Amino acid sequence: MSSFVIKSIGNALNATSLISSKYASKKALNLFASPRKGRYTEEQKKVVNSALSEEASYDGLNIATYRWNGKGKTVLLAHGWESNASRWDYILEDLKAKNYNIIALDAPAHGRSSGKQFNAVLYSEFINVVAQKFQPEIIMGHSVGGMASVFFMYNYQPDSVKKMILLGAPAHFTGVFSRYKSMMGYNRRISNGLDRIVLERFGKSVDYFSAANFTKAMDAKGLIIHDKKDKIIPYEDAQLFANRYKNSELVSTVGFGHGLKDRSLTPRIIEFIDL
Numbered sequence: 001m002s003s004f005v006i007k008s009i010g011n012a013l014n015a016t017s018l019i020s021s022k023y024a025s026k027k028a029l030n031l032f033a034s035p036r037k038g039r040y041t042e043e044q045k046k047v048v049n050s051a052l053s054e055e056a057s058y059d060g061l062n063i064a065t066y067r068w069n070g071k072g073k074t075v076l077l078a079h080g081w082e083s084n085a086s087r088w089d090y091i092l093e094d095l096k097a098k099n100y101n102i103i104a105l106d107a108p109a110h111g112r113s114s115g116k117q118f119n120a121v122l123y124s125e126f127i128n129v130v131a132q133k134f135q136p137e138i139i140m141g142h143s144v145g146g147m148a149s150v151f152f153m154y155n156y157q158p159d160s161v162k163k164m165i166l167l168g169a170p171a172h173f174t175g176v177f178s179r180y181k182s183m184m185g186y187n188r189r190i191s192n193g194l195d196r197i198v199l200e201r202f203g204k205s206v207d208y209f210s211a212a213n214f215t216k217a218m219d220a221k222g223l224i225i226h227d228k229k230d231k232i233i234p235y236e237d238a239q240l241f242a243n244r245y246k247n248s249e250l251v252s253t254v255g256f257g258h259g260l261k262d263r264s265l266t267p268r269i270i271e272f273i274d275l
Contacts (some may be wrong), residue, residue, distance in 0.1 A: 009086055010184035017189040025193025032180050032194075035082045038110035044086035046154045048111075051104070058129045058173040064112035065130055068092070068102040073273060074160075076136035077104040078127055080143030080168075081118070084111030087142065090261045091269070098270060103134045107145065120144050120209070121202060124151035131158055134211070138273050140165035143233060144257065146209045147173075154214035165223045165269060171237035173209035212237070215245035220250030223272045225260055232258040 009031070017024035047093060049064035054179065060203070066085050079087045085104035095102050106113040106122045115122075127148055131139070139161055141149035146169025153164060170176050177198075181191050198206050222245045226238030235252070242250040249272075256262045 006183060007185055010186055013190060014187045017187060017193070021189040021193045025190050025197055028184070028186060028190050029115070029194055029197050031184075032177075033119055035109055038084055038107075039083040040057060040084055040086065040111055044084060047086035047089045047092070048084075050105075053112075056129050056133060059127075060124050061088070061108060062112075062114040063126050063129055064106040065133075066104045066132075068096055070096065070099040070101040072099040072101060072180055073138060074101040074103060074134055074136040075273065076127070076131060076134065076139045078123070078139065078141035078145035078149050079103065079104070079107065079110070080141075080145045082110070082144070083107075086111075087261075090263065091266055094263075094266045094270065098274075100273070101134075101174040103130065103136060105130045107148075120148045120151060123148035124155065127152040128156050128158075131156075131161065137161060138163045138165065140167065140269070141169060142167040142260070143169060144176075146170075150211040150214050150218075151209075153165040153218055153220065161220055163221045163272065164218070165225070165272065166241065167225050168227065168233050168258050169211065169224075169237070169241070170233045171210065171212035172207070173211075174182070174207050175234070175237065177206055212240040214245045215241060215248070218245065219247065221272075221275075223251065223269070224248055225251045225253065225265060225269075227253045227256045227258065227260060230258045 013024045013028055030101055048066045051068050056063040056065060056067050077088050079085060084106050108115040108126060109118045137160060139149050146166040195206050224238050224241050226235055228235045238250055
Protein backbone atom coordinates (compact mmCIF):
# COMPACT_ATOMS: atom_id res chain seq x y z
CA MET A 1 0.00 0.00 0.00
CA SER A 2 1.14 3.55 -0.70
CA SER A 3 1.91 5.86 2.22
CA PHE A 4 -1.16 7.92 1.30
CA VAL A 5 -3.45 4.88 1.54
CA ILE A 6 -1.80 3.78 4.80
CA LYS A 7 -2.23 7.18 6.41
CA SER A 8 -5.81 7.43 5.10
CA ILE A 9 -6.70 4.12 6.76
CA GLY A 10 -4.97 5.19 9.96
CA ASN A 11 -6.84 8.51 10.00
CA ALA A 12 -10.16 6.76 9.38
CA LEU A 13 -9.61 4.37 12.28
CA ASN A 14 -8.46 7.23 14.51
CA ALA A 15 -11.73 9.00 13.77
CA THR A 16 -13.67 5.81 14.46
CA SER A 17 -11.89 5.44 17.81
CA LEU A 18 -13.59 8.63 19.00
CA ILE A 19 -16.86 6.72 18.82
CA SER A 20 -15.59 3.25 19.82
CA SER A 21 -11.92 2.69 20.61
CA LYS A 22 -12.57 -1.04 21.08
CA TYR A 23 -14.06 -1.43 17.60
CA ALA A 24 -11.30 0.65 16.00
CA SER A 25 -8.61 -1.33 17.84
CA LYS A 26 -10.07 -4.65 16.67
CA LYS A 27 -10.08 -3.37 13.09
CA ALA A 28 -6.49 -2.22 13.49
CA LEU A 29 -5.41 -5.65 14.78
CA ASN A 30 -7.26 -7.44 11.97
CA LEU A 31 -5.41 -5.27 9.48
CA PHE A 32 -2.10 -6.03 11.17
CA ALA A 33 -2.75 -9.80 11.17
CA SER A 34 -4.15 -10.16 7.63
CA PRO A 35 -1.48 -10.85 4.98
CA ARG A 36 -2.15 -9.22 1.61
CA LYS A 37 0.02 -11.73 -0.21
CA GLY A 38 1.79 -15.01 0.46
CA ARG A 39 -0.39 -17.42 -1.51
CA TYR A 40 1.42 -19.18 -4.36
CA THR A 41 1.87 -17.67 -7.77
CA GLU A 42 2.13 -20.07 -10.70
CA GLU A 43 5.89 -19.55 -10.79
CA GLN A 44 6.27 -20.22 -7.06
CA LYS A 45 4.29 -23.45 -7.32
CA LYS A 46 7.07 -24.90 -9.47
CA VAL A 47 9.42 -24.78 -6.46
CA VAL A 48 7.23 -26.79 -4.09
CA ASN A 49 5.79 -29.07 -6.75
CA SER A 50 9.14 -30.90 -6.73
CA ALA A 51 8.57 -31.88 -3.08
CA LEU A 52 6.44 -34.53 -1.44
CA SER A 53 3.47 -32.54 -0.14
CA GLU A 54 1.79 -33.60 3.08
CA GLU A 55 -0.80 -32.00 5.33
CA ALA A 56 -0.86 -31.77 9.10
CA SER A 57 -3.35 -29.91 11.28
CA TYR A 58 -3.61 -27.69 14.33
CA ASP A 59 -6.82 -26.49 15.96
CA GLY A 60 -8.87 -27.14 12.84
CA LEU A 61 -6.37 -25.47 10.51
CA ASN A 62 -4.52 -27.32 7.75
CA ILE A 63 -0.73 -27.04 7.69
CA ALA A 64 0.94 -27.50 4.31
CA THR A 65 4.34 -29.19 4.46
CA TYR A 66 6.89 -30.02 1.78
CA ARG A 67 9.59 -32.66 1.98
CA TRP A 68 12.66 -33.19 -0.15
CA ASN A 69 13.93 -36.55 1.06
CA GLY A 70 17.54 -36.99 2.04
CA LYS A 71 19.53 -39.33 4.27
CA GLY A 72 21.39 -36.60 6.13
CA LYS A 73 20.34 -34.23 8.86
CA THR A 74 16.72 -33.09 8.92
CA VAL A 75 16.41 -29.33 8.39
CA LEU A 76 13.11 -27.50 8.98
CA LEU A 77 12.57 -24.23 7.10
CA ALA A 78 10.14 -21.53 8.32
CA HIS A 79 9.50 -18.58 5.97
CA GLY A 80 8.48 -15.06 6.96
CA TRP A 81 5.54 -12.66 6.59
CA GLU A 82 3.66 -12.55 3.26
CA SER A 83 5.84 -15.30 1.86
CA ASN A 84 5.66 -19.10 1.53
CA ALA A 85 7.91 -22.15 1.28
CA SER A 86 9.04 -21.17 -2.23
CA ARG A 87 11.21 -18.43 -0.68
CA TRP A 88 13.84 -21.11 -0.02
CA ASP A 89 14.36 -21.71 -3.75
CA TYR A 90 17.70 -19.85 -3.67
CA ILE A 91 19.24 -22.34 -1.22
CA LEU A 92 17.33 -25.57 -1.88
CA GLU A 93 19.72 -27.06 -4.43
CA ASP A 94 22.70 -26.54 -2.13
CA LEU A 95 20.86 -28.21 0.74
CA LYS A 96 19.84 -31.09 -1.51
CA ALA A 97 23.46 -31.50 -2.62
CA LYS A 98 24.34 -32.17 1.02
CA ASN A 99 21.66 -34.88 1.10
CA TYR A 100 19.84 -33.19 3.96
CA ASN A 101 16.28 -34.27 4.68
CA ILE A 102 14.59 -30.93 3.98
CA ILE A 103 11.20 -29.98 5.43
CA ALA A 104 9.40 -26.68 4.79
CA LEU A 105 6.00 -25.47 5.87
CA ASP A 106 3.58 -22.69 5.01
CA ALA A 107 2.62 -20.35 7.84
CA PRO A 108 -1.01 -19.74 8.86
CA ALA A 109 -2.87 -17.84 6.10
CA HIS A 110 0.12 -18.28 3.78
CA GLY A 111 0.87 -20.61 0.88
CA ARG A 112 -1.41 -23.63 0.98
CA SER A 113 -1.99 -23.55 4.74
CA SER A 114 -5.46 -22.53 5.83
CA GLY A 115 -6.58 -19.56 7.88
CA LYS A 116 -7.23 -15.90 7.22
CA GLN A 117 -5.11 -14.34 9.93
CA PHE A 118 -1.55 -14.73 11.15
CA ASN A 119 0.39 -14.25 14.35
CA ALA A 120 3.75 -15.56 15.52
CA VAL A 121 2.26 -17.51 18.43
CA LEU A 122 -0.03 -19.47 16.11
CA TYR A 123 2.86 -19.98 13.70
CA SER A 124 4.92 -21.44 16.55
CA GLU A 125 2.16 -24.00 17.12
CA PHE A 126 2.26 -24.92 13.42
CA ILE A 127 6.02 -25.37 13.72
CA ASN A 128 5.58 -27.56 16.78
CA VAL A 129 3.16 -29.88 14.97
CA VAL A 130 5.57 -30.21 12.03
CA ALA A 131 8.58 -30.69 14.32
CA GLN A 132 6.84 -33.46 16.23
CA LYS A 133 6.17 -35.24 12.95
CA PHE A 134 9.60 -34.89 11.34
CA GLN A 135 11.96 -34.46 14.35
CA PRO A 136 14.32 -31.89 12.79
CA GLU A 137 17.84 -31.43 14.07
CA ILE A 138 18.12 -27.93 12.63
CA ILE A 139 15.50 -25.21 12.26
CA MET A 140 16.05 -22.17 10.06
CA GLY A 141 13.60 -19.26 10.15
CA HIS A 142 13.47 -16.03 8.20
CA SER A 143 12.06 -12.85 9.76
CA VAL A 144 8.90 -13.63 11.76
CA GLY A 145 9.54 -17.30 10.92
CA GLY A 146 12.65 -16.94 13.07
CA MET A 147 10.66 -15.34 15.87
CA ALA A 148 8.05 -18.10 15.72
CA SER A 149 10.85 -20.69 15.77
CA VAL A 150 12.19 -19.16 18.98
CA PHE A 151 8.71 -19.19 20.53
CA PHE A 152 8.44 -22.88 19.59
CA MET A 153 11.85 -23.70 21.05
CA TYR A 154 11.11 -21.83 24.28
CA ASN A 155 7.66 -23.32 24.83
CA TYR A 156 8.37 -26.93 23.84
CA GLN A 157 12.13 -27.41 24.32
CA PRO A 158 12.34 -30.16 21.67
CA ASP A 159 15.05 -32.73 22.22
CA SER A 160 15.66 -33.24 18.49
CA VAL A 161 16.59 -29.65 17.61
CA LYS A 162 20.29 -29.04 18.20
CA LYS A 163 20.79 -25.88 16.13
CA MET A 164 18.79 -22.82 15.11
CA ILE A 165 19.47 -20.32 12.33
CA LEU A 166 17.79 -16.91 12.53
CA LEU A 167 17.75 -14.81 9.37
CA GLY A 168 16.71 -11.18 9.86
CA ALA A 169 14.54 -12.15 12.81
CA PRO A 170 12.75 -9.61 15.06
CA ALA A 171 14.01 -9.73 18.64
CA HIS A 172 10.78 -8.66 20.29
CA PHE A 173 7.13 -8.13 19.44
CA THR A 174 7.16 -4.69 21.06
CA GLY A 175 9.31 -3.36 18.23
CA VAL A 176 7.19 -4.95 15.51
CA PHE A 177 4.00 -3.58 17.05
CA SER A 178 5.47 -0.11 17.61
CA ARG A 179 6.60 0.16 14.00
CA TYR A 180 3.13 -0.84 12.82
CA LYS A 181 1.45 1.74 15.05
CA SER A 182 3.86 4.43 13.88
CA MET A 183 3.46 3.54 10.21
CA MET A 184 -0.32 3.77 10.47
CA GLY A 185 -0.23 6.92 12.60
CA TYR A 186 -2.58 5.49 15.22
CA ASN A 187 -3.65 7.64 18.14
CA ARG A 188 -3.26 6.71 21.80
CA ARG A 189 -6.76 5.17 21.99
CA ILE A 190 -5.97 2.61 19.30
CA SER A 191 -2.39 2.05 20.49
CA ASN A 192 -3.55 1.23 24.00
CA GLY A 193 -6.48 -0.75 22.64
CA LEU A 194 -4.16 -2.95 20.60
CA ASP A 195 -2.08 -3.69 23.69
CA ARG A 196 -5.22 -4.61 25.64
CA ILE A 197 -6.40 -7.01 22.94
CA VAL A 198 -3.04 -8.83 22.98
CA LEU A 199 -3.28 -9.17 26.76
CA GLU A 200 -6.86 -10.47 26.57
CA ARG A 201 -6.17 -12.87 23.72
CA PHE A 202 -2.87 -14.36 24.85
CA GLY A 203 -2.89 -13.74 28.60
CA LYS A 204 0.45 -11.94 28.35
CA SER A 205 1.40 -8.33 27.73
CA VAL A 206 3.07 -7.25 24.50
CA ASP A 207 6.51 -6.95 26.11
CA TYR A 208 6.38 -10.57 27.29
CA PHE A 209 6.86 -11.81 23.73
CA SER A 210 10.58 -11.15 23.53
CA ALA A 211 12.29 -13.72 21.35
CA ALA A 212 15.68 -12.39 22.42
CA ASN A 213 14.90 -12.94 26.09
CA PHE A 214 13.57 -16.42 25.37
CA THR A 215 16.91 -17.46 23.86
CA LYS A 216 18.60 -17.02 27.25
CA ALA A 217 17.26 -20.43 28.25
CA MET A 218 18.28 -22.27 25.07
CA ASP A 219 20.99 -24.89 24.79
CA ALA A 220 20.71 -25.31 21.01
CA LYS A 221 23.52 -23.61 19.11
CA GLY A 222 22.49 -20.49 17.25
CA LEU A 223 23.56 -18.71 14.08
CA ILE A 224 22.18 -15.19 13.75
CA ILE A 225 22.47 -13.54 10.32
CA HIS A 226 21.32 -9.95 9.88
CA ASP A 227 22.03 -7.12 7.48
CA LYS A 228 23.23 -3.84 8.99
CA LYS A 229 21.01 -1.90 6.58
CA ASP A 230 17.88 -4.04 7.00
CA LYS A 231 14.96 -1.65 6.50
CA ILE A 232 12.32 -4.03 7.86
CA ILE A 233 13.85 -5.40 11.07
CA PRO A 234 16.56 -3.13 12.54
CA TYR A 235 20.08 -4.47 12.99
CA GLU A 236 19.72 -3.65 16.68
CA ASP A 237 17.42 -6.67 16.95
CA ALA A 238 20.30 -8.94 15.91
CA GLN A 239 22.49 -7.33 18.55
CA LEU A 240 19.82 -8.01 21.18
CA PHE A 241 19.78 -11.67 20.16
CA ALA A 242 23.57 -11.88 20.24
CA ASN A 243 23.70 -10.33 23.73
CA ARG A 244 21.15 -12.74 25.19
CA TYR A 245 21.64 -15.92 23.14
CA LYS A 246 24.87 -17.05 24.76
CA ASN A 247 25.34 -20.16 22.62
CA SER A 248 25.19 -18.23 19.35
CA GLU A 249 27.26 -16.43 16.73
CA LEU A 250 26.29 -13.25 14.88
CA VAL A 251 27.11 -12.88 11.20
CA SER A 252 26.61 -9.31 9.99
CA THR A 253 26.14 -8.43 6.33
CA VAL A 254 25.90 -5.17 4.39
CA GLY A 255 23.76 -4.78 1.30
CA PHE A 256 21.86 -8.09 1.38
CA GLY A 257 18.69 -6.46 2.72
CA HIS A 258 16.01 -8.10 4.80
CA GLY A 259 15.66 -11.08 2.45
CA LEU A 260 19.27 -12.26 2.94
CA LYS A 261 19.01 -14.39 -0.18
CA ASP A 262 22.60 -13.86 -1.25
CA ARG A 263 24.23 -17.14 -2.24
CA SER A 264 27.50 -16.12 -0.59
CA LEU A 265 25.86 -16.88 2.79
CA THR A 266 25.04 -20.47 1.89
CA PRO A 267 28.50 -21.97 2.63
CA ARG A 268 28.40 -20.38 6.09
CA ILE A 269 24.96 -21.83 6.78
CA ILE A 270 26.01 -25.28 5.60
CA GLU A 271 29.21 -25.12 7.64
CA PHE A 272 27.11 -24.35 10.73
CA ILE A 273 24.75 -27.25 10.01
CA ASP A 274 27.64 -29.68 9.51
CA LEU A 275 29.62 -28.70 12.62
